[in-house]
Amino acid sequence: xxxxxxxxxxxxxxxxxxxxxxxxxxxxxxxxxxxxxxxxxxxxxxxxxxxxxxxxxxxxxxxxxxxxxxxxxxxxxxxxxxxxxxxxxxxxxxxxxxxxxxxxxxxxxxxxxxxxxxxxxxxxxxxxx
Numbered sequence: 001x002x003x004x005x006x007x008x009x010x011x012x013x014x015x016x017x018x019x020x021x022x023x024x025x026x027x028x029x030x031x032x033x034x035x036x037x038x039x040x041x042x043x044x045x046x047x048x049x050x051x052x053x054x055x056x057x058x059x060x061x062x063x064x065x066x067x068x069x070x071x072x073x074x075x076x077x078x079x080x081x082x083x084x085x086x087x088x089x090x091x092x093x094x095x096x097x098x099x100x101x102x103x104x105x106x107x108x109x110x111x112x113x114x115x116x117x118x119x120x121x122x123x124x125x126x127x128x129x
Contacts, residue, residue: 001099002031005082006039008097009059012078013045017095020076022062023083029063036061096122 005021009032012019023029029049036045036059047059050068060076062068064083073079077094096117100110117124 002028002035003039005032005080005099006035006045008080009036009047010040010043010045012080012095012097013058017058017078018076019059019078019080020062020073020093021059021080021082022064023081024064025082026063026065028082029061033061 009019009021021029021032033047033049036047045059046054046057047061048054048057049061049066050063050071051066053060053068053071060071062071062073074093078097079093079095080097080099082099098110098113100107114124
């Protein structure tokens with residue numbers, strides 16, 4: 001899954017978006033941070049974390065447990081929510097990316113999110129990367 005997250009980040013980065021990747025899972029976010037340095041030999045995706053924040057980096061890895069009040073989340077037009085929890089503040093972003101898991105419990109949560117997005121008149125699309 002971590003490599004897939006990096007590929008998603010790369011796609012939206014190459015399209016010129018500012019991307020906020022958020023999660024409560026510190027280990028996962030640290031792993032993604034490491035992968036963004038190494039997952040492709042010839043490319044580098046500039047990124048920062050909310051602990052070592054760089055306002056010029058187009059990708060921000062935001063660990064929910066490490067709050068940083070100097071970060072304005074709505075400055076990022078793409079949000080990649082790695083967690084299964086629904087955050088109603090995500091509606092402020094132009095593009096919301098959710099990852100659907102393979103097991104039934106994760107699919108059930110994804111269906112609930114889908115209904116929430118449709119109810120709030122957010123455009124929902126399925127993409128294979």
